[in-house]
Amino acid sequence: MELCSFLTLDSFITDPLTHDFMRKALLMSSLVAAVCGFLSSYLTLKGWALMGDAVSHSVMPGVVVAYALGLPFSLGAFIFGVGSVALIGFIKQKSRVKEDTVIGLVFTGFFALGIVLVSKIKSNIDLHSILFGSPLGISLSDVKQTIFISFLVVILLSIFRKDLMLYCFDPRHAKTVGINVLFLHYLLLTCLSLAAVVGLQSVGIILVVAMLITPGATAYLLTDKFDNMTIISVLSAIISSLIGIYISFWFDLETGGSIVLAQTFIFLFAFLFAPRYGIFKLKKFFAGYK
């Protein structure tokens, strides 16, 4: 039955919009995608993909504890997100273990703690929605929180846009001309934790790192200008979210997974056909046949 209405593009797009939960999911996921996409270009250039993975997994126990205590779960997530990074730094400095090992060690430890806590604290926490996201079942208080955090992150990133770019590019120069590098470091970390918090609502804790790195990686293949990279990153993130939600609605697929898969396909497309940096370097191809 659904496939019949699916035949016209018009109803493919408009039918889901008649559902309140779908409108909310589309709006919220686009917002989250925009935030994560914005941040993504910095993480990609800074080489913080693994850090993004670590922070997004480490927020798990924070979310659980916050739920149990009746606090906003962004608060708990934020504390554990930043805490994990502090711990990674501390262990790295005080031991001879290599950094990537420390990162892997700390975030899996935090993640495991989260899972154990969920099984112990008998509450109405839905483990499945934390792990895999639940953009279709987002509550009103979650909506408010998401909007607040999203705007906070976007405003912070916009104000310090150029400083953060300089920090990623050449921190030594930043320091030399009197820019507070430590502040920028923690600003980026803070934004990362906050973005992980809002991101886990739409795609869940396991896949949120994709929201934080894939759009940036895609954009990196498509442009040589930082501003364009940010714009492309944000747009590709939003488009993937919309595609993912529609696909999951019509084919009854897991929403979070569909969103991330859409991102992955866009990346693959860029990987193959990007004008300058793609495998098939279209620009050169055409130039060769003039």
Added chain:
Amino acid sequence: MESINYQNFRIDAENICVDYNGKVALYDANLRLKPGQICGLVGMNGAGKTTFFNALTGFVNISKGKIRINGESVRSAQKDQTIAYVPQSEGIDSQFPINVWDVVMMGRYGSMNIFRCPRESDVHAVKDAIERVDLTDHLSTPIGNLSGGQRKRTFLARAIAQRASILLLDEPFSGVDIRTEKLISELFIQFKNEGKTILLSTHDMIHVREFCDLVLLINKTVVAYGETSEVFTPENITTTFGGISPDFLFGPES
């Protein structure tokens, strides 16, 4: 206590030590440079050249000693844009999506408002700097598409745009073409006449003889420091490089 007029010195580093988590990278190092002096920093890899630069720019903290820049602290030198650092080619990500203009504009960030909006004076300074390194044709070229020499000139332009009175250059001649080498050496003469102070690290002994008034030989600490003609002797160089004969470094004397 003896009274020294620190204002006379652009750079005055006294007995500085730097350690990374207990591992000593540099100890009891001294350096005094006046306006218009060019000093070569020579040492093996891991001898503390980059650490010395890092200490002067405030990128690492010194654990002992004192650094005065124009008689003031490193912190206020940062605020005043006194020091410009020109990184070595390996020190930067050449694939970063940024063009020549934007890199050079970064030289102005320290004196801009928090949003880093370029004023007319900033645009002027950047234009001027890019002209001096002869890259006017490459304003919007991504740095990834530049040659090694052009990239080096871009970072030199950033230092010029910053209007710093002290320039620290990490291996300015490594991996550059003849044209860039010539341009850099011309700029050095101009900088000297403008009264700028230059500290440069190099592997190339010929460049030391050619450009440097002073030379600082280091191997975790100062091996020798003074006028190039007096200090840059085969014996000192051998000591600096842990017993390797200068013949090996220069090639046989002709």
